[in-house]
Amino acid sequence: MTHSDGPLRLLCIVGARPNFMKIAPLMRVFRARADRFDARLVHTGQHYDEAMKDAFFRQLHIPEPDIDLGVGSGSHAVQTAEIMRRFEPVLDELKPDVVLVVGDVNSTIACALVATKKGISVVHVEAGLRSGDRGMPEEINRVLTDQISDLLFTTEADGATNLMREGIAADKIHFVGNVMIDTLLANRERAIPAEETLRGIAGFAGDPAEFGVLTLHRPSNVDDPVVLRRLLEVLVQLSDRLPLVFPIHPRTRGRIADAGLSPLLQGSRIALTDPLGYLQLLGLMAEARIVLTDSGGLQEETTALGVPCVTLRENTERPITVEQGTNTVVGTDPAKIQACFDDVMASGGKSGRVPDLWDGRAAERIADALLAWASARAKAA
Numbered sequence: 001m002t003h004s005d006g007p008l009r010l011l012c013i014v015g016a017r018p019n020f021m022k023i024a025p026l027m028r029v030f031r032a033r034a035d036r037f038d039a040r041l042v043h044t045g046q047h048y049d050e051a052m053k054d055a056f057f058r059q060l061h062i063p064e065p066d067i068d069l070g071v072g073s074g075s076h077a078v079q080t081a082e083i084m085r086r087f088e089p090v091l092d093e094l095k096p097d098v099v100l101v102v103g104d105v106n107s108t109i110a111c112a113l114v115a116t117k118k119g120i121s122v123v124h125v126e127a128g129l130r131s132g133d134r135g136m137p138e139e140i141n142r143v144l145t146d147q148i149s150d151l152l153f154t155t156e157a158d159g160a161t162n163l164m165r166e167g168i169a170a171d172k173i174h175f176v177g178n179v180m181i182d183t184l185l186a187n188r189e190r191a192i193p194a195e196e197t198l199r200g201i202a203g204f205a206g207d208p209a210e211f212g213v214l215t216l217h218r219p220s221n222v223d224d225p226v227v228l229r230r231l232l233e234v235l236v237q238l239s240d241r242l243p244l245v246f247p248i249h250p251r252t253r254g255r256i257a258d259a260g261l262s263p264l265l266q267g268s269r270i271a272l273t274d275p276l277g278y279l280q281l282l283g284l285m286a287e288a289r290i291v292l293t294d295s296g297g298l299q300e301e302t303t304a305l306g307v308p309c310v311t312l313r314e315n316t317e318r319p320i321t322v323e324q325g326t327n328t329v330v331g332t333d334p335a336k337i338q339a340c341f342d343d344v345m346a347s348g349g350k351s352g353r354v355p356d357l358w359d360g361r362a363a364e365r366i367a368d369a370l371l372a373w374a375s376a377r378a379k380a381a
């Protein structure tokens with residue numbers, strides 16, 4: 001039910017690190033228009049520690065969550081089920097008009113599923129991305145969340161094509177741009193200079209003007225010790241040519257230790273560091289010669305920054321970063337990684353353009369579209 005006489009009552013959901021930079025501009029716009037939006041924030045607790053959560057809330061001025069479900073880590077089934085169990089009474093108590101979810105993590109599908117079964121409208125921000133790889137947990141989360149969403153906001157034109165192929169009505173889909181890039185543009189000037197961050201990383205011995213950034217955390221890259229070893233071996237070789245800074249995800253740190261691969265990195269020019277804050281990583285990426293990653297967010301951020309990105313995956317759900325941006329998807333074959341790295345070092349990599357509507361105003365467009373949608377629904381009721 002939409003209350004046409006008062007502000008739209010939104011319950012906004014975050015859970016894991018990549019959600020935080022997506023929700024920040026939305027909460028800012030909703031709170032700035034408090035006459036039209038009553039927006040509350042729920043954190044599921046999927047990510048919970050200082051480096052994976054608190055640093056982002058502080059740096060991005062995200063309001064403290066009104067509710068923290070405190071679920072923590074677990075298998076996919078346990079984590080998803082626990083979020084659903086703890087979220088249901090929150091909906092019963094608050095009875096929002098809309099549940100707004102972002103991205104593709106377990107928190108996204110868990111909360112969307114609880115809401116839709118209670119007849120509460122679901123809004124999905126960053127809808128329609130598809131890698132075509134159902135082996136990726138995020139792909140399952142994307143497809144299912146989109147199927148049960150009432151309003152779907154896309155970041156690139158392919159999103160609508162993907163959604164309509166899956167039977168989603170065109171009038172539910174709005175191409176609004178990219179809220180993650182809203183955050184990047186809003187914080188570009190606040191980014192911490194690379195030199196300052198590199199000074200604090202004990203293992204970094206290179207010239208602060210000549211470095212690359214490496215991140216790895218996808219289960220397909222880090223959970224299998226054979227794949228992980230093969231990747232780390234080629235990355236160690238690359239680091240002989242260009243020192244690499246490797247802010248290491250807790251999952252990856254654990255897998256490297258379990259697989260006995262720590263000695264491979266010791267003595268190399270890959271400098272490990274704990275996960276970095278948003279402003280530190282933004283500063284590093286902006287000044288890096290190359291970014292090697294399996295992250296979805298970094299593919300988009302490097303395209304917005306015009307920095308060459310080498311994606312260590314066989315596919316991407318963000319094809320626009322390849323077609324228009326600076327991204328090359330190379331997979332995990334060492335020879336291909338080496339060749340792409342050589343090319344970037346020799347030529348400076350692809351020159352790209354910033355995709356349409358990645359202009360810092362996506363959250364405002366979402367707010368406007370939400371109000372128009374709510375008012376049309378109220379009239380129809």
Ligand code: UD1
Pocket residue numbers: 016017018046047048049052053073074104105106107137138217249250251
């Ligand atoms: C999740 C998302 C993934 C996203 C990634 C970003 C799903 C299916 N996956 O994967 O899409 O790219 O977040 O990080 O939702 N841990 C900590 N501290 C924390 C959180 C986690 O140490 O604050 C450790 C735990 O040991 C945990 C492991 O990291 O078991 C993995 O966390 P989890 O949330 O299960 O998945 P991610 O790999 O982070």
